[in-house]
Every structure is written in C-alpha cells, then in structure tokens.
Amino acid sequence: MVGRPRSEESRRAILQAALRLCERDGYPNVTLKAIAAEAGTGRQTLYRWWNTKADVLLEAMTAVVAPGLPPSPPDLGSFLRETFALTDGVAGRVIVGLMAEAQSDPDLGERLRTRLIGPRRAALREVLERDSPSSHANLDLVVDMIFGAMWYRLLNRHASVDAVLAEEITELVRSLT
Amino acid sequence: MVGRPRSEESRRAILQAALRLCERDGYPNVTLKAIAAEAGTGRQTLYRWWNTKADVLLEAMTAVVAPGLPPSPPDLGSFLRETFALTDGVAGRVIVGLMAEAQSDPDLGERLRTRLIGPRRAALREVLERDSPSSHANLDLVVDMIFGAMWYRLLNRHASVDAVLAEEITELVRSLT
C-alpha cells in the first residue's frame, strides 16, 4: 500500500525553521525539538526524513548555497570574492557548525566532503588551472592554503573573510607565477 | 581565615581524566559527569574550578602542549614539523573540539586565541621574519595560509598533517622569495 504522500510543505517548513533558528541562536544551540516546534511540525516527521540536526542543515545548505555560486567559475579574484561573500551570514555559521559536528561524526564528515567541500575544491582547482597555470606543481597545496586561510579565519575570527582577503590572496598567487 | 587549600591532586586527576576520555570517546562525547567519575572526584569540585568542559580541556592543553613546543623556534621546516607532530593524537582531537565549541561560545574563542592560537601565530611570524625575509609584505596572510592549510586538513580530513606537508609548505614559501 502506498498511503499518504510526503508533505512537501512540512519539508520546506522544517528547512526554513532550521535556518531561522541557526540565525537566531547559533547552530550548536539549536535542537531538533525546537526545529519541529518552530516549523509547526511533529517531531516524528522530522526523524522520518532526517536522522540528525546536521542532516537537516546539510540539506538546507545545499539547497541554499548551491544556487548562490557561479556555474562556470570566472577568474580567481571573482571566484574568491563570491565564495567569501557566501560565508557572511547564516551560511557561514551553519557550515562552521557542521564542520565542528563532523569532528565527532565521521559519516557526516564524509557527506560534507562529498556534497559541500569537495565540489568547492574542484571548482577552485579548475579556476587555478585556467588562471594561474604556473602553480600546477602543487595545485592541491595551493588549494589547501587558500581555503585553509578562509576556514582558519572563519573559525578563529582573528580577521574577516571578505573582498580584501580575496584580493590579497589573488595577488600572492599571481606572485607564485 | 584561610580554609582548606585546593587539592592539587584532584586538579591533576581531573585534567588527566579529561584527556584520557577525549582519547577514548572523542571530545564531543565527553561529559563533565564522566570526567568527575573517571577522576574519582566529586562533581562540585570540578564546577568549583572550571565552568565548562572546554575550560577543563583548555587548561589541560596548555599544560600539555606548551612543554612540547620549541622555546626558541628554529628554521621554518623544523618549526612546522614539530608543530604538525603535536596535532597527531589526542592534542589534535581536543584542539579541534575546542575550536568547534568556540563557535558558539565567544568567550572561549577569546581565551583560545589568547592562550593557544595567538602564541603559535606569533611564533610562526617570528620564524618567517628570520627565515624568509622576502615575504614580509604579507606576513599575516602567509601565516594565515600556512596554519590555515593545517586547520583545514585537521578539520576536513582530506589529507594528513605531517612532515610531508611541512616540507611542501617550506618549499612553496621559499619560492615566494
């Protein structure tokens, strides 16, 4: 038997409620109970489709972040500017929260790499290959150092992740040529 | 009047128990209750001297990590090799857990920067100034990119933080000259 189909309305309500609460309370202070309450949905409905808070927000992120990214990546400067712009606001807080949670949940780490981090690495690689052919030798290292600087600042908050950083990195990479 | 002095024995037992449990269960799965039980101490004793799990482990880290670091930093290669070596084992797991927790606890973030991250940044800066004078222009950016690569790999686990990475970074920095 088939029964009643899944409520698309509930799904959207849950994802939006999750983002709203992350914005208001910060990722780690959000609970599944609160998400369900905020979404006006039953708790079981949430557990039926996702297993953890991280699952919910990972889906919310892919639904939100993906559209905001350039389909065919332009030059390094714009790529970094656009990427860094996305880390401002909820998205940044959530993705940092997911990364933090992944430290104790290897499966989540795997999904994070596959669905969020990996594609961004590939995109940066592509841009670098096209834009700065000389750095080919250690391309992966350069990718690590660029995104590393971003993550390091996002986590440690000793400096901001903004257009200035994009410009400085672009210049430094150009000097590698 | 003075009252009974703090038990140094309990203090050490708690710090060691905390590290032991982090090694066994992973930072986020450790509870203050379990630390007290493992240390054979009362729960109130723990709360008397620390407020949170993060406080306990921050103190454990400064007590453990500090002695393992070179007092006067040598050349860049050895500095990175020794630094990266420390991230292997419990210390790495704990410091990543602390960083994750700091995302929702600004005060912890501040203490982390002051007591752990900041001093390491200063040390790396010093090494770079002495070792690679040409990179002075963007010294802070270079520091961000080096430690960024380390953090990025520690968190995302797409590659290891080891002597090979130290070597590759050293070479790349030399090419900036």
Next chain:
Amino acid sequence: MVGRPRSEESRRAILQAALRLCERDGYPNVTLKAIAAEAGTGRQTLYRWWNTKADVLLEAMTAVVAPGLPPSPPDLGSFLRETFALTDGVAGRVIVGLMAEAQSDPDLGERLRTRLIGPRRAALREVLERDSPSSHANLDLVVDMIFGAMWYRLLNRHASVDAVLAEEITELVRSLT
C-alpha cells in the same frame, strides 16, 4: 490533535513502587529518583504527573486506604477497630510521613485535610451522632480527642494503636452519656 495518552501502566508502577520503598526504607528516606528507578520509569514521567514525593504518596494512599474503609460506618467500637487496623503497616508510616511533610508545605496540608483527614473526621462525627447522642454538645472536641489520641500514639509511639485502644475509648465515650 491529541498525542499519546498517559500510560496507566506507568502510573500504577510508580504508585506501587512508592509504597514498596516506603515500606522498605521509611517515608523520609524515599527519593523521587529511587521511585522512578524502582518503577522502571523515567524521572520526567514522574514529574509530569506529580510535583513532589508527597503528591505521589497522597494519591497512593487515597487509592489504597479508601477501599479498606467501611462505606456506611457501624457502631463506634467497630469503626475505631477498623480505622486503627489501617494504621498498622505501610499506611500508618506513610500517612505520618505526609503529616510531617505537611508542616512545611501548607498546600499539602490543605490537600491532606480535604482528601484524607476531613472525610475521616466526618465519618467519626456521623458515628458519634448516631451512637452516642449525649455527647452532641462538644462533638468536634470529642472527635479531636479520639483521633488526637490515635495520632499522638502514632507519632510518639509510647503506646500502640489497636483494638484495646478502640475498646477503652468506646467505654470512656459511653461514660460521657
């Protein structure tokens, strides 16, 4: 919407566990934690339906004591014999514990009077009115002195509350005629 209904099974398990522990350890040594554990129930389930240990045992008493009492009270002698018989065993210990606790909890005192003590007073009054019409003048005082003697002995334990006491009181009341 309705939600899952209350578990009648848990309710009974808690009431019985409470009585069992009172019998084993004595009313004041029973804790809500231990009741929940003994009943195999969660602590929150207990707090959902009752606020205090006294509430649990007040309900347990009304469920246990009420059925053991004569519906239409017979002559004074049998009334006292049956009433005194109930004070033997757990019921006596629990009701004394409740009375003791009511000294620091006025609301509990009120509930005790309404649900346990008051009805017994009314019943004794009725018996006296029918059985010893001459004592009408100070009926409330006589009630106080009869039940007072019972409580005084239950609390101070200088003598037992048994059929002998019932007989002696009956004779003395008859002599008031």
Next chain:
Amino acid sequence: MVGRPRSEESRRAILQAALRLCERDGYPNVTLKAIAAEAGTGRQTLYRWWNTKADVLLEAMTAVVAPGLPPSPPDLGSFLRETFALTDGVAGRVIVGLMAEAQSDPDLGERLRTRLIGPRRAALREVLERDSPSSHANLDLVVDMIFGAMWYRLLNRHASVDAVLAEEITELVRSLT
C-alpha cells in the same frame, strides 16, 4: 592533655541562630550549613557538639521551653492554658518538626520522649490525679486524649490550640467525674 575549652559563645550563637532560622524559614527548610553561617561559626564546630539538626533544636527547646513551664503544676485549667500558650510561635513549629523528624529517626524519638514529651505527660498526670481524682481508672487514656487533641490540632491545623480549647477540655474532664 586538655587543649582549648569549648566556646560557650559559639554554643549560644548556634542555638539562637537555629531558632531564628526556624522562625524565618520553618524547621524543615533549615540546614546545618545555614545555621553555622547564621551563627558565624564553622561547620565543624557544629558537628563537634551535635550530630544532627534535630539534636541542635532539641537542646534549644529544652533550654527555652523548660523555663516557661510552671514548676509545681496548678489546676488543670491553668496547666492547659500555659502549656497551650507555649505551642504558639517558634516553639510549636520546632517541636512539631522534631516530632516529624523522629518518625524516621528512632533514636531521636527516644530522646524526644525522655526529655520533652514524657515530662509533660507526667506533669499532666499529676495535675489530673490531684484535680480530678475520679478519672483514675483510665488516667493514661485521658492524658492521651488531652495531649492528643493538642497534637492533632497542631499538626492538622483544622483548629487552634488556645485558651478556648483549654477551657473546653477542662469542662469535659470535669463531666467525667
């Protein structure tokens, strides 16, 4: 060797602090910790001389109540009036609290009977023997019923323990003659 003698000042401070807190917070809400703090004394000093809260207050009562009682008991009416007058205020609350606590502490019950309840029973007996010789037959029962009515009202609070009650009891006892 002898060492420093006990501080009589601390002893008095503790007893007074205990009574003060009983008046303010009610016997069961008073803790030994709070008594020590209120008395400005160390906690160990308290434990050195008494074992429990009940011990402290039992001593406070005998020191306070005893002087307030008639050395050679007069007629029944005045005896009851004076006795009932003592139950008003802290003394009543404390003695009820002690009686409540004695339910779970047989040793305390024994001390209570020996030092407080027993002497009062003996005094009432003596008064009755002199004042109402006819009730000799069941003297103990009459004592139980008189003090019982008092205790019953003190505990259940359905009526006050005052001069009116003293008068009513006196009349009723006279009618037994």
Next chain:
DNA sequence: TTTTAAGCGAGACGGTACGTCCTGTCTTGCA
C-alpha cells in the same frame, strides 16, 4: 615561660538528590 593539644572559622573534598532539558522512540486520532 614555654610547650602542646584541642577548639576555632573557613572552605575544599567525595557523594548524592534535586528539578530541568533534550534525545530518539512510541502511540494516539485525524487526513
């Protein structure tokens, strides 16, 4: 006069119950 042993206020110690919160599962009736 000096010892010396006990009492003193202060307050940390290991332990345990408190009442609250969230987790993941379950059981209702309605759609």
Next chain:
DNA sequence: TGCAAGACAGGACGTACCGTCTCGCTTAAAA
C-alpha cells in the same frame, strides 16, 4: 501511510546540602 501532538525511558545538566577533611590561628592548662 503521513502527520501533529505529546507521553515514554534514559541520561547530562548545574545547584544544593551532606558529613568529612585540612588549613592557619587562638587559647589555656601542663610542663
């Protein structure tokens, strides 16, 4: 069969009090 509601067992949270244990300091009788 999905869904909102909400009760269920379980377990960590941070707080309070318990009775015990050191501290450094009095205090007064014994040496």
